Every structure is written in C-alpha cells, then in structure tokens.
Amino acid sequence: MKLVVYVYVSMIVLGVQAWPTVKRSFELYPAAAMPYNEHRIADCMHVASEPGDYIFKKAALPPPFNFNRDEALFELDAVAGDQLEAAAAAAAAAGSVCGLYVIGEPDTIVEITMKHYDVNCESGGLMAFVDGWELNGEYFPAVKDHHRVLEDRVYEFCNNNKQWPRFSNKKFFRSSQNAALLQYRIPTRGSFVANVRFHKITQPCNILVQDTAAVYKMSNYGHARNCTLSALFPAAVSLGSLRIGSKAVRAQEKVNYDCHLFEDRLEIGGSAGLDTTGMELASDVCGATNELGPEQAVFCGVTSVRLVSTGRYQNQAAVIIRKADEHDLDIATLLCAL
Numbered sequence: 001m002k003l004v005v006y007v008y009v010s011m012i013v014l015g016v017q018a019w020p021t022v023k024r025s026f027e028l029y030p031a032a033a034m035p036y037n038e039h040r041i042a043d044c045m046h047v048a049s050e051p052g053d054y055i056f057k058k059a060a061l062p063p064p065f066n067f068n069r070d071e072a073l074f075e076l077d078a079v080a081g082d083q084l085e086a087a088a089a090a091a092a093a094a095g096s097v098c099g100l101y102v103i104g105e106p107d108t109i110v111e112i113t114m115k116h117y118d119v120n121c122e123s124g125g126l127m128a129f130v131d132g133w134e135l136n137g138e139y140f141p142a143v144k145d146h147h148r149v150l151e152d153r154v155y156e157f158c159n160n161n162k163q164w165p166r167f168s169n170k171k172f173f174r175s176s177q178n179a180a181l182l183q184y185r186i187p188t189r190g191s192f193v194a195n196v197r198f199h200k201i202t203q204p205c206n207i208l209v210q211d212t213a214a215v216y217k218m219s220n221y222g223h224a225r226n227c228t229l230s231a232l233f234p235a236a237v238s239l240g241s242l243r244i245g246s247k248a249v250r251a252q253e254k255v256n257y258d259c260h261l262f263e264d265r266l267e268i269g270g271s272a273g274l275d276t277t278g279m280e281l282a283s284d285v286c287g288a289t290n291e292l293g294p295e296q297a298v299f300c301g302v303t304s305v306r307l308v309s310t311g312r313y314q315n316q317a318a319v320i321i322r323k324a325d326e327h328d329l330d331i332a333t334l335l336c337a338l
Contacts, residue, residue, distance in 0.1 A: 044098040048196060049210060053115065054100055056184070057191040100182040101133060102175075104198040106207045106216055110180035111199060114171040117192035121158040125190055128156045129173040130181035133208065138275035140179060141206040145226045145276070145306070148176065174199075179208040208232075213322040218266075224311025228276055228304055234324040235303035236331065237268055239285060239293040241318040244307075250288035259286035263310045266317055270300025270336050279304055282333035285317075292320075297328040300336035 037052025048054060102110045112129060119125035131153035133140045143150050159169060173180070182194055203221045209231035216229055242255060245264045249256070259265040265286045271279040282298055309315050324332075 041100060044096060045101065046099070047101045047103065049103050051197050052195070054194045054196060055191075056100075056186075058186050058189055097183055097185045099134075099184070100194060102180045102182070102196055103208055103210050104178040106178055106209075107200055107202075107204045108178050108198040109201055110175040110178065111197040112173045112180060112182055113195040113197075114169065114173075115193040115195050117157075117159065117169055117171075117190075119158045119184065119186055119190045119192065120188075121160050122162075124185065124187045126156060126158050126185045127192065128154055128183040129171075130154050130183060131173075131175050132177065132206075133179050133181050133274060134183070135274050138273040140208060140230055140274040140276070141177065141228055142275050142277045145206060145228050146176065147225070177204065177206040177208070179206075209321060214320075216319045216321065217316065218305065218307045218319055219316040220307060220309035220311070220314070222311065222314050224309060226306055226308050228306045229319055229321075230274070230276060230302055230304045231321055232302055234270075234297070234299045234301075235321050236295045236297045236324045236328050237303065237305060238295045238320045239266070239317055240289075240291070240320065241316070242266075242285070242287060242289050242293070244288070244313075244315045244317060245286040246313060249286050252287050255285060255287040255289050255293060257283045257285050259284040262286050263308070264313055264315055265308050266315075267306040267308060268296065268298065268304075268333075269306075270298040270303050270334055272301045272336060274302060276302065276304045276306065279306075280334055280336060295328075295331050296333040297324040297331045298334045298336075299324060299329075299332055300334065 037050055039048065039050070039052055039054045041054055041056040046054075102112065104110055117127060119127050130139075131148060132146065139150070139153075146153065155173065157171060184192065203219075205225065205227040207216060207218075207227075207229045209216070209229065212233070218227055218229060220227060239255075243250065244266055245259070245262055249262065249264075260281075262284075265284045267279075267281055268283045268285065269279040269281040279302075280300070282296060303321070305319050305321075307315060307317065
C-alpha cells in the first residue's frame with residue numbers, strides 16, 4: 001500500500017514539474033499577431049483606403065482675444081505667428097462639416113465600427129454614416145442606382161449627455177459597395193475613434209474607382225438593376241468581353257455604340273459631380289464581342305460607365321479605364337462644360 005501511494009505521489013510531482021516545460025514548448029510557435037494600423041485625421045476631407053483605427057481629436061478653442069489696444073499688442077507679442085494662424089483656421093472651421101471618405105477594392109464593402117465618440121448634441125455636434133459618398137449635396141451611388149432609399153443610407157448620431165442611464169456609444173455600420181463616408185461636425189471640442197475594415201463580396205455592383213489604370217468587371221448577375229462604375233477624373237475608356245442584350249442583339253456582326261433604344265445597355269458618359277443620374281452620354285453600347293474595343297476619352301470631372309439591366313439577360317462587360325490627358329483629345333467623345 002505504501003508503495004502504491006509513493007508511486008502515485010511521484011507521478012503528481014513529476015507532472016507538475018513537467019508542465020512548465022510542455023507549456024514553453026508551445027510558446028516556441030506563438031500565433032502571428034494581427035497587424036494594427038493607427039491613423040490620425042488631420043484634413044477636413046480625409047480619404048482612407050487602409051484598414052485600422054482612424055482617430056480625430058479637437059480640443060476646445062481658447063477664449064477670444066480682448067482687442068483692447070494695449071492688451072491686444074501684449075497678446076500678439078506673446079503668441080507666435082503660426083499659433084495665431086492655427087487658431088484662426090480652427091475658428092473658421094468650427095462649424096464646418098468634415099468627412100472620412102473610405103474607399104476599398106472593387107470587390108469589397110466597407111465596415112466602420114465606432115469604438116468611441118465624444119460629440120455633444122447640445123453644442124451642435126453631429127456625426128453621420130453614409131452608405132456611399134456625398135459631396136456638395138450629391139451622392140455616389142446615385143439615388144436611382146441604389147437599392148436603398150436615401151433616408152436608409154444616412155444614419156445620424158451624437159452624444160446626449162443628459163440621457164440617463166448612459167448607454168455604450170459603440171456603433172457598427174456596413175456599406176453596400178466599396179465606398180462609405182463618416183461625416184462629422186464638431187463646433188467646440190470632441191473626439192472619435194473609427195475602426196475601418198474591408199470585406200470581400202462575390203457580386204459587386206456599384207464601384208468607385210481609386211486606380212488610375214485598371215480593368216473592372218461589370219455584371220448584373222441576372223438581376224434587374226443598374227450598376228455604375230465611376231472614376232473621379234477625366235478618363236479614357238475601352239471595352240472587352242462584352243455580352244449585353246438579347247440573343248438577337250448579340251448576334252449582330254458588330255458591337256452597337258448607339259443602343260439608347262434598347263432597355264439593356266452600357267452607358268458611357270460624364271458629369272461635373274458625383275450624381276450620375278443626369279450624366280451627359282458619350283455612347284450607349286450593346287452586343288457581344290471578345291475583342292478589345294476602341295478607346296474613347298471623356299473629359300468631365302467624373303467619368304462613369306453604367307450597366308442598365310432589365311434582369312431578362314445575363315449582361316457583363318470588361319471595362320478598361322485609365323486617366324486621360326491632353327494627348328487623348330483626339331479620341332474625345334465628350335467634353336463637359338467647366
């Protein structure tokens with residue numbers, strides 16, 4: 001019996017002594033740490049294309065100077081010139097609306113998590129998530145090209161310090177395409193931390209272009225919808241792997257660049273702003289081909305290619321876009337008024 005007890009106790013002791021060695025053996029291969037990126041927002045219009053935390057902080061403005069002559073001279077001597085300029089700029093921007101403009105790869109959507117925000121409703125502070133981009137009152141995707149109404153695409157929020165009990169201010173948003181916007185107006189003081197992530201999707205529709213030379217695949221995937229590809233610059237556009245319209249339309253010998261009478265078509269044009277609803281058209285394309293088509297240049301602030309689909313046909317096209325310059329004026333099909 002004594003022998004059995006001794007063996008049992010010895011096994012326990014050996015097990016305890018062996019555990020640190022076993023534990024350390026697993027630590028020889030630690031799990032790879034996830035990359036963490038931290039970005040400071042310094043511009044009123046900040047464009048972001050990388051994941052990570054985006055941090056903004058605004059301290060309270062100093063009280064205004066007393067412009068009594070003697071006191072003003074004393075204060076002007078005491079404050080450096082660059083500090084005065086910074087104070088003036090901050091005062092000018094006190095009531096302005098700024099934005100974090102997020103753009104991802106064509107086949108991604110944007111996820112924004114508000115990890116923290118201190119934006120006081122009572123002082124006129126306000127934040128808003130926009131499913132897409134907004135600039136000068138115009139939206140991408142255009143209202144008619146999006147499956148959600150505009151009221152559901154914009155979500156406003158701020159801190160109500162009078163609310164009790166106080167709830168967690170963490171919020172979570174996802175866009176419907178590769179572009180999203182976080183707007184903010186902070187008149188006095190405030191801060192926020194917004195975490196940005198991107199998620200792959202299999203059927204992208206509306207795409208905001210961030211590359212100046214790339215190939216993009218557009219398709220309706222059998223759905224009745226409009227899908228728009230927009231580049232925020234004058235661009236030269238060419239088409240390849242085109243399949244748009246009925247079998248009769250695809251059976252034509254050549255690609256038709258005047259398809260405005262057909263319901264299923266690819267519209268190429270431009271506009272001065274983000275809203276492509278009333279864009280000027282350079283051409284309406286339909287038919288089928290595997291050959292690369294000719295380039296056409298669109299000299300507008302925004303160049304757009306819209307795939308209009310009734311849902312009766314599987315429409316698709318490869319769109320090649322590059323930035324246009326003065327050497328492309330001879331292939332220009334549209335010049336927008338400045």
